[in-house]
Amino acid sequence: MNQEVVLYEVHDHVATITLNRPHVKNALNVEMHTALYSAFNEANKDENVRVIVLEGRDGAFSAGADLKSFAEEEVDSVDYGTYLRETYNKLVLQLMNIEKPIVAHLNGIAVGAGLSIALACDFRVAHRDAKIGLGFMKIGLVPDAGASYFLPRLVGLGKATELALGEIISAEEAERINLINQVGTPEPLIAHLKTVSPAAFGLMKKNFRKGFDKSLEEVLEMEVETQRIAGATKEHKYAVAQFVNRA
Template sequence: MELEQNTVKYEVSEGTARIVMNRPEVKNALNLEMHEELRAAFTEASSDEDVRVIVLEGAGDAFSAGADLKSVAHEDTESIDYGHYLRETYNRLILLITEIQKPIVAHLNGTAVGAGLSIALACDFRVASYDAKLALSFMKIGLVPDAGASYFLPRLVGLGKAMELALGGTISAEEAYRINLITKIGAPDELIETLHAMPGQAYGMMKQNMKEGFEKNLAEVLEMEVSAQSQAGASVEHQQALNHFLGRT
């Protein structure tokens, strides 16, 4: 189906939901309307049984320039509570993205800076075009990295490199790949095809176990694996895959 939205395009084709941030005139900077429409699109993709993979990308030559500060600071800049704004916008979006059990690919088709990059960090995989430029630009305007960057970035690249990136320097796709910030360079098609072949239920539980493994001790993670494996072992997907492996089909 297609959602009738102004700032986000949403379409489903052959099991892939494409969510496109569509404000190319401002490099897909996020305003309040886009936040609402992104949440609607991700919610629809999560609940649609025909969707197996979700792809987030930007219209034009950018992924996202982050927060549309002009829309945030349209009144008295000295009285703005950015923390309250975060709770109502980015925090809700990031938590929704991380709760979705389906594979989510951020296709960095161009510039990804500030909170735009933060959103990509919350996705399962990041594929960047060869000319993509990535940066956390918060410190340059006297703000701290937000929208989950403080959580995801150190886990992806290590604490030292995360703190270096937080200083605001721009890096290329090649450098991002070298430090494990992105999954691959180029088009996301091959990765999407691979993800389509994954058993959906098992993938969702694997995703949850991997993320919670950072916070829990070994004994807790082992029990999570026991629970997940019991469910996966009883699934139709497992039986079909096992029969295929054993040559029964």
């Protein structure tokens, strides 16, 4: 893992992954994608990690793709589709497949593909002074890195279409339209997530994600299968025993 562009640490069952290119407001380049993928893979495999937090360094979450990382002579020939498949798409699918809770801590500007990555996380907590938005269409591109999937599901089609025009909004407005979960600091949420059953959270995450594309009958059957698994875990049995003893 490249410790220069992405910082990684584990403390008290929380893996913190920090985007570390502050001189460009943590804009993402190929090197950072490689390091991010490695960091999330390590956090996912570490049995000591119960919660994963993604944040940026020095007052910025991420300014999105680092277009300046393309050499000037490459701009006319770059295939953005291939670039997406090899970088953002790989990362977003990885986030979707990790069953542990992932919290995006928007500790500053979060725009473009930087916001897209945050949308792929399970929770988003933003500082009060964070600036949030999509800027793709301002440079003649379409929202990518999963924004087309997550954004309409979070805020509705009409509001997603409006946001795609590029307006920068405040953290308070982002919370009002359900783009983020909370304004403030992520520590209370993280503390709560550490108490949640890892197995139950992972199964819930899968059900919720898949539920958009399935019929009611299929979702009900998914719940049958996942509840069967959750009901056999030690976390469930312990919780039931505690409840019975309190009664």
